Amino acid sequence: MQWNADWGLRWRMLLTMILLGVLYVFFIGALATAGVGLLGIVVVMGLFSFVQLFFSDKLALRSMGAHVADEDEYPELHDSVSRLAQQADLPKPQVAVADSQVPNAFATGRSQKNATVCVTTGIMETLDQDELEGVLAHELAHIKNRDVMVMTIASFLSTIAFIIVRWGWLFSGGHGHGRGNNQAPIWVAILVSLVVWIVSFLLIRALSRYREYAADRGGAIITGQPSALASALMKISGRMDKVPKEDLREQAEMNAFFIVPITKGFIGNLFRTHPGTEKRIERLQELEREMETV
Template sequence: MKWTRDFGLTMRMLLTSFLLLIVYLIFLGVLYALGFPFEFLLVVAAGMAFLQYFFSDKLVLWSTGTRIVAEDEYPELHRMIEGLAVRAGLPKPQVGVMPSPVPNAFATGRSPSHAVVAVTDSIMRMLTREELEAVLAHEMAHVKNRDMLTLTMASFLSMLAFLIMRNWFFMSLFGGGNRDNNMGALILVYVVSIVVWLVSTLLTRALSRYREFAADRGSAELTDNPRALISALKKISGRMDYIPAEKKQEVEGANAFFIIPALSGNTLMELFSTHPSLEKRVAALEDLAAGAP
């Protein structure tokens, strides 16, 4: 299989990454110019990024109740994932099943050799074989594109800014030195941290949405059947309207990983969406189905 690139999408991802880099350099420059002792928080943020990168898969599996399943338990699911892994030139990931009435799927893991592709038990009952394969191919595309690594790196200094925001009052109490000067500098750092956190969060979410488009394209190329993914996305999205809000709230913490987020309707996540709209995804897949580059 030839893994092609969407040039326009790639350029948008590169531009977003470049803007993130500029924001982070400005943020670090302001901290340095003010003489702010941010080394400890930098170490803490690095530690958080390390834990997120190396242990996020285990945390996601634990928090969602996903169980790694053997081939004799779900032989058809294993065969589909193994076939897609061969087509994508990847090692076969571990296979997980999540008990939930919310039809969904996700991939996690720090690298192709440490990946997990999981589905909910309800999605296997709802989709046809072709639709389920298209959904699994979307998740395999995430693995091939190393999206976990990309988004962890993109969110690193956003975590640092968030830590400064949360610990600003503590730092103001123990700043030492000239109290007035320190307080003025701390207030400026706090304001800059808010701006950096907001801008970097919006840019990271934009990057996440671009990664979803890329995974949709990868699914279409792995299966040579973009209409199967269109059908699957419409079914999953339509089913969400009938899922009780409390059931969607139970899994909202994993929405960034899901193929379609399970929004309960009373969360700010809709303002900072990690996924493009269904309409835009379907339009992009329709273009692929029509033979557009």
């Protein structure tokens, strides 16, 4: 099967941006009415997002304790990435390895020409060659779909709202004086920001879950083996229970990037960035049958 543009993903990205834009207008209008000076926050967060977008790969690798791997160090891994990138019609990304028992992988970078694919030592020990290439192809599909850039832009408003909720709450609760009308603008800002943060958070999570389906399909098309990726997802999910809890806690902040997220209890599953592994495997099995009939 040939790679085709995923219009479902594109329309969802567009719809998410439009809805976030509506929230943005409502957000600024409500805070302006409340007398809150938002300009400084927007400028600071704009610079922060700029830094995050252009240095996201270095930040992500550092948070994982990963290093860029030379071809001499991991020749088979480099060979697989080179071949799969060529099949996906992409420039070869940097290859990084994180020394971690957690079996996972992620892609980062602001564009197709400035991307990095990172795998953990745990995933290389867990999967066979076909399964590992299925995971690598999944990450290359993220790069091809420009997911990192889109999700960084989409999270901008949510980040601003969250900061106002957090610091506004601390400010209003940290002073015993200034009751009455002087406190009203602060509480209006907090309530508006809380609503905006919740709605934008849910919109971004919905987009994030669909992009995983799109990357699964794209990765399976690159390798031509949906069953290999399905098998990899099953092995990774099963292996998570055997990883020490300390390691899981250290890496949970990278959930949005991982091929399989680290979830913690009911709340972690409710607001997870990825669809359920069972549903992903079912879709890959359907794609396998579809490929067999072509």
